[in-house]
Every structure is written in C-alpha cells, then in structure tokens.
Amino acid sequence: MAVVNMVQALNMALRQEMEKDPSVLVLGEDVGVNGGVFRVTEGLLERFGGERVMDTPLSECGIVGAAIGMAAFGFLPVAEIQFMGFIYGAFDQLASHASRLRARSRGRFSCPLVIRTPYGAGIKAIELHSESTEALFAHIPGLKVVVPSGPASAKGLLTSAIRDPDPVLFLEPARLYRMIKEEVPEGPYTIPIGRARMARKGRGLTIISWGSMLQKTMKAAEGFDADVIDLQSLSPWDEEAVMASVKKTGRAVIVQEAPRTCGFASEIAACLAEEAIAYLRAPVMRVAAYDVVMPLARLEDFYMPGIGTIRKTIEEALKY
Amino acid sequence: MAEKTIATFEVRRLEILDEEGNADKALMPSLTGDDIRGIYEKMLLSRAFDERALRLQREGRLGTYASIRGQEAAQAASAFAAEKSDWIFPSFRETGVQITVGYPIFMLFQYWSGDERGMKCPDDLSVFPICISVSTHLPHAVGAAIAMKLKKQKKAAIVYFGDGATSKGDFHEAFNMAGVFKAPVVFICQNNQWAISVPLSRQTAARTLAQKALAYGFPGIQVDGNDVFAVYRAASEALHKARDGEGPSFIECQTYRISDHTTADDSSRYRPAREVEYWRAKDPIKRLKTYMEKEGLLTEDYQRQLEEKNESALDEAFRKMEEIGPPPPSEMFARTFKEPTRREDIEMRSFVDGGG
Ligand SMILES: Cc1ncc(C[n+]2csc(CCOP(=O)(O)OP(=O)(O)O)c2C)c(N)n1
Numbered sequence: 001m002a003v004v005n006m007v008q009a010l011n012m013a014l015r016q017e018m019e020k021d022p023s024v025l026v027l028g029e030d031v032g033v034n035g036g037v038f039r040v041t042e043g044l045l046e047r048f049g050g051e052r053v054m055d056t057p058l059s060e061c062g063i064v065g066a067a068i069g070m071a072a073f074g075f076l077p078v079a080e081i082q083f084m085g086f087i088y089g090a091f092d093q094l095a096s097h098a099s100r101l102r103a104r105s106r107g108r109f110s111c112p113l114v115i116r117t118p119y120g121a122g123i124k125a126i127e128l129h130s131e132s133t134e135a136l137f138a139h140i141p142g143l144k145v146v147v148p149s150g151p152a153s154a155k156g157l158l159t160s161a162i163r164d165p166d167p168v169l170f171l172e173p174a175r176l177y178r179m180i181k182e183e184v185p186e187g188p189y190t191i192p193i194g195r196a197r198m199a200r201k202g203r204g205l206t207i208i209s210w211g212s213m214l215q216k217t218m219k220a221a222e223g224f225d226a227d228v229i230d231l232q233s234l235s236p237w238d239e240e241a242v243m244a245s246v247k248k249t250g251r252a253v254i255v256q257e258a259p260r261t262c263g264f265a266s267e268i269a270a271c272l273a274e275e276a277i278a279y280l281r282a283p284v285m286r287v288a289a290y291d292v293v294m295p296l297a298r299l300e301d302f303y304m305p306g307i308g309t310i311r312k313t314i315e316e317a318l319k320y
Numbered sequence: 321m322a323e324k325t326i327a328t329f330e331v332r333r334l335e336i337l338d339e340e341g342n343a344d345k346a347l348m349p350s351l352t353g354d355d356i357r358g359i360y361e362k363m364l365l366s367r368a369f370d371e372r373a374l375r376l377q378r379e380g381r382l383g384t385y386a387s388i389r390g391q392e393a394a395q396a397a398s399a400f401a402a403e404k405s406d407w408i409f410p411s412f413r414e415t416g417v418q419i420t421v422g423y424p425i426f427m428l429f430q431y432w433s434g435d436e437r438g439m440k441c442p443d444d445l446s447v448f449p450i451c452i453s454v455s456t457h458l459p460h461a462v463g464a465a466i467a468m469k470l471k472k473q474k475k476a477a478i479v480y481f482g483d484g485a486t487s488k489g490d491f492h493e494a495f496n497m498a499g500v501f502k503a504p505v506v507f508i509c510q511n512n513q514w515a516i517s518v519p520l521s522r523q524t525a526a527r528t529l530a531q532k533a534l535a536y537g538f539p540g541i542q543v544d545g546n547d548v549f550a551v552y553r554a555a556s557e558a559l560h561k562a563r564d565g566e567g568p569s570f571i572e573c574q575t576y577r578i579s580d581h582t583t584a585d586d587s588s589r590y591r592p593a594r595e596v597e598y599w600r601a602k603d604p605i606k607r608l609k610t611y612m613e614k615e616g617l618l619t620e621d622y623q624r625q626l627e628e629k630n631e632s633a634l635d636e637a638f639r640k641m642e643e644i645g646p647p648p649p650s651e652m653f654a655r656t657f658k659e660p661t662r663r664e665d666i667e668m669r670s671f672v673d674g675g676g
C-alpha cells in the first residue's frame with residue numbers, strides 16, 4: 001500500500017498499464033514534456049518515449065478523432081482533454097463516432113479508447129474550467145462515463161477503463177486531485193465499471209452521489225443513519241445497488257454538482273419512480289446547482305451545492 | 321496533356337524598426353510624434369498593469385492571470401490602428417489591446433479577480449467579451465464582419481488569437497468563411513511561439529503561420545511582432561482594406577511570451593532560460609523607447625511622469641474595484657435568459673430563503 005493523492009494514483013494506473021501493454025498510448029495537450037497541467041502524466045514521456053506519449057497540437061477534435069483512428073487500428077489510446085470545458089470541440093467525434101463505431105461497423109471495428117478530463121468547480125479557476133456536464137455524455141448510448149471520487153477508486157477505475165473494450169469518458173474531479181490522500185494498492189487492480197460502491201452503511205435513508213460531490217456528501221451524512229452510495233459509473237450505472245438500498249431505507253437524496261435540469265440525478269429519480277415507488281416513504285429529493293450560467297470564481301461558493309444544503313435536504317427527507 | 325504550375329505563392333515579412341531603434345524611413349507608416357507617444361504610453365501602461373496583476377495574484381488578491389509581457393507592441397500598435405467603431409474580439413491574453421482602446425482598468429481587475437461584471441464592455445467601446453476556449457471566437461468575428469457588410473457599415477472586425485489557436489478547426493472554418501464571404505475581418509495572431517508547454521513546431525509543420533491565409537484565398541503577412549511600426553502598418557493597411565470592401569487579411573505577429581503561460585504555470589519545466597533571455601533582449605518597449613530618444617520624442621521627465629501617472633492610475637483602479645466589492649450572489653441569477661425561467665425564480669427564492 002502507498003498513501004497517495006488522486007494525481008499520483010492516476011499516474012500509477014497509466015504507468016502500470018503502459019508497462020503491461022505496449023499498445024497503450026497517451027496523447028493530449030501538454031501531456032508530454034510538461035506532464036499535464038495537473039501533472040497526471042508526469043514522467044511518462046521520459047519512461048515511454050515520444051511515440052507513446054504524444055504532445056499534440058491544440059486540437060480537441062483532432063485529439064479525439066485521431067484517438068478513434070488509433071483505437072480502430074490496434075492501439076489503446078488514453079487521450080487527455082485539458083479541461084472538460086474544452087471537450088465540446090470534440091463532441092461530434094464522441095457522439096457521432098466513438099460511441100457508434102462498433103454498431104456502425106456491426107462489430108468489425110471497436111473503439112477502446114479513454115478520454116480523461118478534469119471537471120468540476122471548487123478550484124477558483126477562470127471561465128469554462130469548472131462545469132459538470134457529465135449528463136450530456138451519459139445520454140449518449142455507446143459511451144461509458146466513469147467518475148472516481150478518491151485516489152483508490154481513481155486508480156482501479158482508470159485501469160478498468162483502459163482495459164475496457166469500448167470508449168470510456170473518464171471524469172476527474174479537479175477539486176479532489178490533491179485534497180484527499182489514501183491508501184492505494186501498489187500493484188495494478190481493477191474496479192468494475194458499472195458498479196457502485198457503498199461508501200457508508202445505514203438504514204434510514206439512501207444518499208447517492210459521485211465524483212466531486214462525494215466528499216461533501218460524506219461530511220453532510222455524518223450523524224445520520226444513512227447508506228451513502230458512490231455511483232462511480234454513470235453509464236452504465238448500478239441500478240441494482242441503488243434500488244436495493246432505497247427499497248430498504250424508503251428514502252433517497254441524490255446529490256450532484258451540476259445544474260438541476262436534466263442532470264444525472266434526474267435519471268436516477270426517474271428510475272426510482274418506475275421501480276421503487278411502492279417502497280418510498282418520502283419524495284425523492286435532488287441537491288443540485290442552480291440552472292444558471294456558472295458564475296466566475298468569486299461567486300463559485302454560492303453556486304456549488306454545499307454541505308449545509310445537503311444536510312437540510314436530508315433532514316427534509318427524514319421528516320416524512 | 322501537360323503538368324504545369326498553376327499557382328505559386330510567396331509569404332512576406334515586414335520589419336521596420338530594428339533592435340537598435342532605427343526605423344526604415346521608406347517603410348515607416350504615417351504616424352505623428354503624438355501618435356507614437358500615444359502608442360508608447362499604452363504599451364507602458366499595459367506593462368505596468370501586467371506587473372501589478374502578477375504582484376496582486378501572488379498576494380492572493382487576484383485570481384489566475386495570463387501575462388502579456390513581451391507582446392505589448394503586437395497588442396498596442398494593432399489596437400491603435402483600430403477605429404472606435406471597429407469591433408475587437410479578444411482572447412484571454414489581450415490586456416494590452418483592451419488597455420489601448422480604453423477599457424476601464426478597474427473592470428480588468430474585476431475580471432481577473434473572478435467578477436463577471438468586469439466582462440460588460442462599456443457602451444462607448446467595441447470589445448466583445450474575452451474568449452477563454454481557444455479559437456472559438458474566430459467565427460464570431462467573421463459573423464460580425466458579415467453583419468457589418470450587410471448593414472453597409474464602413475467598419476471592420478479584428479480578432480486576436482495565439483499560435484496554438486491555429487491548430488483548431490474553428491480557425492480554419494473561420495478563415496474559410498471569411499474568404500468566401502469577403503468579410504471585413506482582420507485576423508491577428510500573436511505567435512508567441514508557445515501554447516503553454518507546446519512549441520510552435522508541435523502546432524504546425526508549415527514554415528509560417530501567415531501562409532495559412534493563402535489557402536483560403538486572402539493575404540497573410542508575417543511581421544516582427546516586437547516592432548510597433550511593422551505591426552501598426554500591417555494592421556492599419558488590413559483594416560483600411562476591410563473597411564473598403566476588399567475582404568479579410570491575416571497578420572502573424574512573431575513575438576514571444578516572456579512570462580509563464582499563466583500564474584498557474586511554471587515554464588522552467590519545458591523551455592530553456594536562454595531562450596527567454598534571448599527574447600527579453602528584443603523587448604518591444606525598449607526598442608521603441610530607443611527610437612523615441614533618438615528622435616527627440618522622449619525625455620527623462622516625460623518618462624518619469626508617465627510612470628508615476630500609470631502607478632497612480634493602477635492604484636486608483638484597484639481601489640475602485642475593492643470599493644465596489646465582490647459581486648452580490650444575485651448576479652448569478654441575472655441574465656441567463658432575458659426573463660428568468662420559472663425554475664430560476666424558484667431557485668433564486670430558495671437561495672434567498674436559505675440565507676444565501
Ligand atoms: C479549446 C481549448 N483547449 C485548451 C485550452 C487550455 N489552454 C488555455 S491557453 C492554451 C494555450 C494557448 O496557446 P496559444 O493559442 O498559442 O495562446 P497563448 O496562450 O500563447 O497566448 C491552452 C491549451 C483552452 N483554453 N481552450
């Protein structure tokens with residue numbers, strides 16, 4: 001075991017998979033010489049050389065499009081998009097191609113790539129560096145969406161993502177990169193994509209969250225008799241675990257960092273309405289950001305759902 | 321049948337003011353002594369702002385900031401060539417452009433402290449909001465230029481971007497549209513040779529960036545970007561052409577980013593100090609100052625007065641920003657749409673009821 005932060009855990013996963021499998025490649029802006037602006041790819045260029053660790057032109061569409069070509073022709077590219085706010089230039093490639101190549105070629109081709117990108121608020125960055133738009137991507141059939149919430153889940157999930165036969169969007173909560181340190185196994189290991197993690201066990205209430213909000217959710221849940229589920233994967237997501245817990249507790253609070261409307265919490269709430277309504281003792285409640293254009297740094301703290309709001313919502317649910 | 325050359329192209333580079341401060345009289349644009357002093361003053365103020373912003377950031381009083389050091393000539397001289405009615409489309413490294421056209425300095429402080437109110441361009445200026453997503457604003461400038469043309473206005477759009485921006489599809493799509501519609505737009509690339517840690521050689525295999533315009537059917541020129549007169553001349557000619565209905569132009573200003581990419585970057589990780597020193601010696605302000613001294617346009621007194629004036633203008637602007645204070649949280653709910661939606665109304669009320 002090593003005690004590491006998320007940046008180091010991700011770096012370990014990349015390094016170990018690159019050691020193990022020569023077809024794993026890393027590409028993106030500033031990932032080589034600079035080791036990535038958050039240093040996730042630090043040291044990889046020195047270790048694996050410029051053919052496997054490629055500093056690319058400033059070209060998100062080019063990066064993802066080329067990664068699709070590499071994936072179709074025998075490699076396992078791990079592309080970095082410097083911030084999630086710059087992924088939209090590559091949206092066409094993800095929505096029209098990466099997610100559909102297997103289906104469109106009726107299985108002749110597949111697209112085993114990983115797109116890693118930091119997302120989320122709380123780092124007081126400039127515009128477009130802080131949004132959480134995971135639901136846009138989870139809506140695309142054929143694209144997996146994975147969101148770790150700490151170093152240990154980051155390493156295991158990234159390893160799974162690299163080994164996965166299909167395209168995976170891997171969202172890294174920027175706020176947590178260096179905030180949490182925890183014990184992480186030294187060697188390679190996987191955490192299955194599509195499986196949630198029971199972060200805490202309780203009886204009176206189920207709280208569901210993922211990625212950047214999990215840490216706040218855990219703090220908010222202190223003192224309550226609650227199951228806290230870390231979803232880990234949004235597409236596919238672990239309906240089984242969520243249903244089992246909610247059927248047991250009869251109450252569900254879903255915590256997301258994104259704006260409320262059409263966020264991923266809406267999907268979970270809809271499934272609860274379809275499958276668990278007879279077990280519910282309280283309305284399903286969502287904690288989310290406001291449906292506004294995300295403010296710049298000085299108002300960021302007002303925008304992001306906070307621990308207080310989560311606690312209030314929990315108390316509200318428990319009133320029923 | 322024959323195989324023959326059907327098109328040939330050449331790429332020109334313009335240099336007027338050398339490093340010793342001597343100007344080529346034959347190429348010198350028509351600028352009065354007052355004009356030259358005007359540009360110099362803007363360059364000096366831009367540099368002073370830059371130094372102040374870096375200091376305030378280190379003290380934790382401003383957020384992440386992108387320094388313009390070394391690019392003052394490319395910014396001030398090109399913006400000086402613009403008319404008040406021309407619209408400017410800046411990226412995030414255009415503080416010198418904004419200062420040159422008179423953008424209120426306290427609002428620049430607001431912006432870099434993370435307050436969106438600094439993004440609202442005053443009504444008497446023509447500056448579009450700063451673009452953060454690299455290259456995505458180029459098509460806007462083209463569209464604005466087409467709009468000006470449709471309205472038969474004698475105006476132009478000027479759009480600023482970096483060398484890295486030339487690698488994006490938006491750049492190529494904007495260039496192509498501009499060429500096809502003969503849009504009155506001037507594309508100004510500040511080729512500072514780095515895009516964070518990625519050198520120009522990783523952005524393009526082409527010899528110059530200027531030549532990219534040729535493929536889209538309009539002229540591209542490279543200028544010494546640390547030479548105010550070359551930048552001014554190229555920009556002013558391109559703007560006149562645009563306003564006269566002769567279509568778009570591209571100007572590649574070859575310059576250098578002396579500072580780190582932003583205050584969040586450490587450029588010693590990826591580029592040799594020697595390279596920075598080499599370019600530091602080509603300082604655009606020093607070069608113009610030497611010229612002005614030789615021409616009797618600058619005295620020590622004038623220099624000292626300018627420096628003092630700049631410092632107090634910056635003090636004043638920062639004080640004003642602090643006096644205005646942080647944006648009220650209600651700003652967050654303002655202007656997502658013209659009229660708030662029902663959902664936003666509910667959310668705003670719950671925000672207020674919850675004590676903010
Ligand atoms: C579309 C997009 N991708 C990535 C980034 C992150 N980023 C910010 S500035 C920058 C480099 C820009 O280089 P260049 O265009 O040369 O402008 P410069 O910073 O040198 O002024 C990068 C990669 C971004 N802002 N937008």
Ligand SMILES: [Mg+2]
Nearest residue numbers: 482483514515
């Ligand atoms: Mg650059």
